[in-house]
Amino acid sequence: MSVQSVTLHNGRKMPLVGLGSWQVTSPEECKDSIRAALDAGYRHIDTAFAYQNEAFIGEVLQEYFKAGKLKREDLFVTTKLWITYHERERVSKCIDESLKNLQLDYVDMYLIHVPVSMRETGKRMGLYPVDENNKPAFSEVPLVETWKGMEQVARAGKAKSIGVSNFNMKQVELICKSAEIKPATNQVECHLYLQQEKLFRFLKERGITLTAYSPFGSPARPANLQKEGAPRVLDDPVAKELATKYKRSVGQIHLRYLVQRGIIVIPKSTNPGRIQENLKVFDFNLSSSEMSKLASQDKKLRFFDGQEFNTHPNYPFGEPL
Ligand SMILES: NC(=O)c1ccc[n+]([C@@H]2O[C@H](COP(=O)([O-])OP(=O)(O)OC[C@H]3O[C@@H](n4cnc5c(N)ncnc54)[C@H](OP(=O)(O)O)[C@@H]3O)[C@@H](O)[C@H]2O)c1
Numbered sequence: 001m002s003v004q005s006v007t008l009h010n011g012r013k014m015p016l017v018g019l020g021s022w023q024v025t026s027p028e029e030c031k032d033s034i035r036a037a038l039d040a041g042y043r044h045i046d047t048a049f050a051y052q053n054e055a056f057i058g059e060v061l062q063e064y065f066k067a068g069k070l071k072r073e074d075l076f077v078t079t080k081l082w083i084t085y086h087e088r089e090r091v092s093k094c095i096d097e098s099l100k101n102l103q104l105d106y107v108d109m110y111l112i113h114v115p116v117s118m119r120e121t122g123k124r125m126g127l128y129p130v131d132e133n134n135k136p137a138f139s140e141v142p143l144v145e146t147w148k149g150m151e152q153v154a155r156a157g158k159a160k161s162i163g164v165s166n167f168n169m170k171q172v173e174l175i176c177k178s179a180e181i182k183p184a185t186n187q188v189e190c191h192l193y194l195q196q197e198k199l200f201r202f203l204k205e206r207g208i209t210l211t212a213y214s215p216f217g218s219p220a221r222p223a224n225l226q227k228e229g230a231p232r233v234l235d236d237p238v239a240k241e242l243a244t245k246y247k248r249s250v251g252q253i254h255l256r257y258l259v260q261r262g263i264i265v266i267p268k269s270t271n272p273g274r275i276q277e278n279l280k281v282f283d284f285n286l287s288s289s290e291m292s293k294l295a296s297q298d299k300k301l302r303f304f305d306g307q308e309f310n311t312h313p314n315y316p317f318g319e320p321l
Pocket residue numbers: 019020021022023046047113165166187188212213214215216217218219220221234249250251252266267268269270271274275277278304
């Protein structure tokens with residue numbers, strides 16, 4: 001199976017399909033899914049400091065390197081800077097932790113996970129630090145400061161490419177104005193019901209790729225992100241019809257639509273069959289009328305709206321819809 005790649009502005013190649021790993025925190029489940037993905041031909045893995053699974057991924061990578069089944073240079077690993085490390089001098093601390101966990105000397109892509117910074121208080125609610133009144137412990141590190149820290153880790157060779165995640169156009173523009181190294185990608189929620197065409201075009205004009213997270217609309221997202229009565233992306237009737245026509249799964253139609261637009265996708269699965277299936281999207285084409293029909297299914301429906309950050313000055317996430 002040959003997996004197509006996009007060429008980033010710095011000439012590096014990023015495979016168009018990668019394996020997502022959010023909410024995969026059980027060590028065995030995580031390791032088995034990474035093995036299944038590598039065996040199926042995946043060479044791109046998406047993780048984050050916050051996912052708490054980097055160490056399990058690192059173990060499997062070592063296993064494959066030692067067995068001669070995989071070379072470091074054939075692999076594309078993305079991880080992300082956590083929210084409490086946004087100060088310029090703390091960026092390298094976070095990536096050092098990630099590299100230690102992953103047992104790697106460098107990652108291929110390092111992203112600012114969210115455009116919101118927080119301070120450690122020693123007290124948490126869920127993932128996020130809270131103050132003495134149980135309110136989110138926000139801090140206001142300017143995004144350009146964080147970007148300078150990102151550039152430092154890139155110059156130090158700890159990240160081959162750097163980018164952002166959950167940034168809107170204004171925030172991307174702000175970074176680009178003072179950047180010495182431009183972001184290579186913006187990883188955002190993107191699927192049939194949130195197609196991000198405007199953001200995609202804006203990024204493309206600046207030589208920045210778009211990576212689609214939750215390409216299936218994250219059907220297993222946590223309860224606080226469920227929206228009462230919201231349609232399920234995987235139930236879309238047009239995609240279902242095309243799945244029948246092409247004798248493909250509905251998931252493959254969703255992924256094909258995105259990669260055919262030139263968007264990088266990082267579907268998460270821990271099921272070996274679906275892991276394999278999600279990579280097999282390079283041996284068929286949707287016609288231009290089918291692409292248009294799918295384009296017209298956009299509902300501008302955002303599941304990850306960053307509500308938990310709604311009192312931070314960098315709220316809201318993404319473009320106003
Ligand atoms: N930067 C960010 O802030 C951010 C936010 C969210 C996600 N992400 C990244 O993006 C990745 C993907 O997003 P996501 O995990 O939210 O959701 P997703 O990839 O849209 O959906 C994953 C869900 O779909 C199921 N699934 C996988 N393949 C399928 C197929 N072919 N047909 C039907 N169902 C299928 C999976 O179940 P099984 O496992 O049982 O197959 C899982 O429940 C994450 O894992 C993470 O790496 C980044």
